Amino acid sequence: MSDNVTPTTGAPAYALQCQDLKKAFQGVLAVAGATFDVPQGQITALIGPNGAGKTTIVNLLSGMMQSDSGRMQLVGTDVTNWPSHKIARRGLMRSFQLSRELGGLTVLENLLVAPKHQAGESLFNIFFRPLAVRREERENVERALETLKTYGLYDLRDNRARELSGGQKKLLEIARAVMAQPRVLLLDEPMAGVNPALIDRIGGYILDLKASGVTVLMVEHNLNVVEKICDHVIVLAEGRTLATGKLSDLRANQDVVQAYLGEVINASTHG
Amino acid sequence: MSAFWYYVFTLVFFLFDYFILAMGLNIQYGETGILNFAYIAFVAIGAYVTGAASLPNAAGTGQQYIMGWGLPFPFNLLLGGLVASAVAVLVAFIVLRRLRTDYLAMVLVSLSLVLYDVINNYVPLFNGADGLYNVPQPMAGIFHLTTNSFIPFFAVVTGLIALLMWFFMSRIMKSPLGRTFRAIRDDDGVAGALGKNPFGYKLTSMIIGAFYAGVGGGLIIQFGGSFNPTAWLPGETFVVFAVIIVGGVGNNVGMLVGALVVETLLIHLPAFLPEIPGHPGLIEYIDTMVVGALLMVMLWFRPQGVVPERVRKSAGMLADRARGRGRELTTATEGQGKSGE
Numbered sequence: 349m350s351d352n353v354t355p356t357t358g359a360p361a362y363a364l365q366c367q368d369l370k371k372a373f374q375g376v377l378a379v380a381g382a383t384f385d386v387p388q389g390q391i392t393a394l395i396g397p398n399g400a401g402k403t404t405i406v407n408l409l410s411g412m413m414q415s416d417s418g419r420m421q422l423v424g425t426d427v428t429n430w431p432s433h434k435i436a437r438r439g440l441m442r443s444f445q446l447s448r449e450l451g452g453l454t455v456l457e458n459l460l461v462a463p464k465h466q467a468g469e470s471l472f473n474i475f476f477r478p479l480a481v482r483r484e485e486r487e488n489v490e491r492a493l494e495t496l497k498t499y500g501l502y503d504l505r506d507n508r509a510r511e512l513s514g515g516q517k518k519l520l521e522i523a524r525a526v527m528a529q530p531r532v533l534l535l536d537e538p539m540a541g542v543n544p545a546l547i548d549r550i551g552g553y554i555l556d557l558k559a560s561g562v563t564v565l566m567v568e569h570n571l572n573v574v575e576k577i578c579d580h581v582i583v584l585a586e587g588r589t590l591a592t593g594k595l596s597d598l599r600a601n602q603d604v605v606q607a608y609l610g611e612v613i614n615a616s617t618h619g
Numbered sequence: 620m621s622a623f624w625y626y627v628f629t630l631v632f633f634l635f636d637y638f639i640l641a642m643g644l645n646i647q648y649g650e651t652g653i654l655n656f657a658y659i660a661f662v663a664i665g666a667y668v669t670g671a672a673s674l675p676n677a678a679g680t681g682q683q684y685i686m687g688w689g690l691p692f693p694f695n696l697l698l699g700g701l702v703a704s705a706v707a708v709l710v711a712f713i714v715l716r717r718l719r720t721d722y723l724a725m726v727l728v729s730l731s732l733v734l735y736d737v738i739n740n741y742v743p744l745f746n747g748a749d750g751l752y753n754v755p756q757p758m759a760g761i762f763h764l765t766t767n768s769f770i771p772f773f774a775v776v777t778g779l780i781a782l783l784m785w786f787f788m789s790r791i792m793k794s795p796l797g798r799t800f801r802a803i804r805d806d807d808g809v810a811g812a813l814g815k816n817p818f819g820y821k822l823t824s825m826i827i828g829a830f831y832a833g834v835g836g837g838l839i840i841q842f843g844g845s846f847n848p849t850a851w852l853p854g855e856t857f858v859v860f861a862v863i864i865v866g867g868v869g870n871n872v873g874m875l876v877g878a879l880v881v882e883t884l885l886i887h888l889p890a891f892l893p894e895i896p897g898h899p900g901l902i903e904y905i906d907t908m909v910v911g912a913l914l915m916v917m918l919w920f921r922p923q924g925v926v927p928e929r930v931r932k933s934a935g936m937l938a939d940r941a942r943g944r945g946r947e948l949t950t951a952t953e954g955q956g957k958s959g960e
């Protein structure tokens with residue numbers, strides 16, 4: 349993967365910028381001053397040992413938790429402590445480490461919830477602009493069915509989402525986020541607990557998203573995957589950014605090897 | 620009219636009225652997941668406002684109440700629904716922004732108790748513990764109704780109103796708005812991450828549900844001509860919950876079934892049974908116990924209710940699509956015709 353940051357004129361080169369983010373839970377400093385940038389249009393990996401604060405960072409960036417201090421910017425806009433729905437409307441979507449499907453809704457309905465600002469979400473439009481509502485709904489259904497085909501979930505479209513398997517739920521989360529046409533996509537371990545063939549498929553989807561202009565920040569423990577698809581890596585340890593750069597460079601970094609890669613490399617060579 | 624038909628139409632009235640009440644609670648709880656344990660308070664507000672708005676000026680009536688505008692039906696009913704909705708906005712801003720599920724439910728129960736005490740004790744509002752009475756029968760003058768013919772007449776009017784409200788409610792539930800409500804019910808955090816403002820939608824759901832509660836309450840005071848605190852003991856909320864749980868949360872047909880089983884057959888039918896000699900009011904107590912037992916049995920053996928929420932199949936959406944497309948094609952050709960092709 350080559351370093352191909354070519355910011356278009358005027359547009360900020362970074363999709364996300366975090367300065368000194370901090371978040372504590374009853375005295376436990378989960379995020380202890382994380383500072384990093386996520387380049388636009390690329391796939392960035394967020395790696396680090398268990399409990400390093402990766403999920404907490406995803407929660408902060410998506411507005412599902414409020415930081416104690418620090419700032420964050422989304423494509424040039426300061427979104428520090430914005431509520432999650434406002435951040436989402438700015439084009440940031442996320443998936444969850446432990447899948448959170450909308451269980452009572454069907455797979456298709458899970459996708460149909462995602463499009464922003466639907467005409468049919470307003471009482472006024474339902475009763476006074478029914479044709480506009482129906483037209484938009486039809487477009488959304490068509491696009492959702494296409495998306496389900498892409499992600500191999502089409503045959504499950506009428507199943508309640510809670511009936512899906514773990515791997516299918518992972519796919520559903522990505523498909524649902526994609527349905528919202530995000531600019532920035534945060535994926536929290538999209539390949540955890542997924543079989544090798546599906547890992548490759550999900551990797552392919554993520555590369556396709558990059559090709560269509562989406563910026564991806566993904567939490568990932570599998571370094572083979574990181575090596576294959578990520579352009580850029582952020583290493584987190586004990587809530588701090590330890591290093592950023594390309595994986596090949598990081599392998600040479602003594603701190604990183606000690607904090608994280610060492611374990612993994614040792615585990616993979618001995619295990 | 621014989622006593623028999625009088626009873627039948629009274630039951631019919633309560634069937635339709637509780638159908639309306641159940642639809643209102645269902646949109647809040649069944650669709651949006653708001654455990655509104657204060658629901659009966661919104662019913663009461665609708666009833667009092669409907670009554671007080673249609674009564675003449677309080678001076679000389681021997682009662683004390685606000686309004687007293689002599690507002691005719693159905694405007695007083697509409698006002699009852701709207702005021703209930705307005706109170707729902709207030710309540711939502713107080714409790715819905717921070718609290719969820721069980722904590723929300725506790726706060727709502729307390730709120731309904733507070734409201735109960737206020738209305739029961741602050742006489743100038745709605746005549747305190749005596750409540751409102753002598754509320755004029757709606758449209759009785761226009762249709763030359765007698766005390767007897769009013770009962771079947773108003774049961775039918777209530778049926779028509781219920782039908783209209785069913786139509787509106789099913790439109791809402793089938794729409795993207797209904798889908799977003801259900802997304803919030805299933806996981807409001809996820810809904811938020813998808814760009815939906817959970818508070819905004821819960822507020823909308825509260826407003827719609829409270830309107831149904833208010834109209835249902837307004838119909839009760841119009842039917843009986845009176846309404847007082849014994850009609851809305853805070854426990855009454857659970858009767859409406861029993862209706863929607865027995866019927867099947869999340870769908871309107873279930874609401875009708877629940878209203879039939881719980882409200883009509885279990886609550887009101889026994890009221891017409893002869894008293895057990897020496898034990899006045901015993902039947903009523905047994906009644907309440909039967910409803911409680913039924914609720915437990917349902918939750919244990921059939922939590923989805925008699926009529927479960929149905930899965931919205933894509934084929935149905937595709938059929939809708941086809942119909943929509945047909946219509947659009949005609950408009951497209953019309954457009955072409957006009958442009959001279």
Ligand SMILES: Nc1ncnc2c1ncn2[C@@H]1O[C@H](COP(=O)(O)OP(=O)(O)OP(=O)(O)O)[C@@H](O)[C@H]1O
Binds near residue numbers: 396398400401402405
């Ligand atoms: N809601 C919470 N309440 C209390 N402590 C929390 C909460 N969420 C996270 N923590 C703590 O914060 C620290 C970081 O957790 P986090 O989930 O961000 O780690 P992670 O890097 O995602 O780990 P993993 O790789 O295991 O998913 C942990 O010590 C965890 O116990």
Ligand SMILES: [Mg+2]
Binds near residue numbers: 402403404536
């Ligand atoms: Mg995690």
